[in-house]
Amino acid sequence: MNTNKQMLEEAIVETTKLGEFCRQCELEILVGDKDDDITFKSVLVNRPGLFLAGFEDYFGNVRVQVIGYAEYYYLATLQDDIKEKALTRLFNQKIPCIIYARGIKPTKMEIDIAKQYGIPVLLSDMTTTWLMQEISAYLDDLLAPIEVVHGSLLDINGVGVLLTGTSGMGKSETAIELINRGHRIIADDAVIVKKVRNDLV
DSSP states (O other), rough: OHHHHHHTSSSSSSSEEHHHHHHTTTTEEEOOOOOEEEOOSOEEOOHHHHHHHOSSSSSOOTEEOOOHHHHHHHHHSSOHHHHHHHHHHHHTOOOOOOOEOOOOOHHHHHHHHHHHHHEEEEEEOHHHHHHHHHHHHHHHHHHHEEEEEEEEEEEEEEEEEEESSSTSSSHHHHHHHHTTTHHHHEEEEEEEEEEEETTTT
């Protein structure tokens, strides 16, 4: 099902090294190598409990998947053959990675299936809610839309001021005069603006 929401989620794609992602988010690698590439297509983070239970009508397979106590204890109640089928369905979705929260250790079956499908398995000591917030914040920054604006960006008394306009109208001269008055230049000519949630950086 290719909905507008899914197309929006996949609008920006970024690839980074697994080790860098883990360093930024304080994660331990259980399956995968720090030099492996990992591709992100969505700022959203998912808990796959419903999918593991068999509800497959809508599943955000481009999202980072997080296993917390609820998913862990649900999987523990399943017979081995049913658990294997559920995990195989999950890892077969080509998810970017799966992260176990609260220091939960995946079973040998989970590790083996992840290796079979080449899905990174990561570990965090954070609570599930805090982990999801941390991952979302990282992805918000990584996948933020970027635009290059022609102009001069200055710090004027602690406030960012962007001077824009057509070529030759005096933006650089105005910036130089402001610098002479004690203000600070941040960028000139090509200013890279990133929108992180509702903030411009």
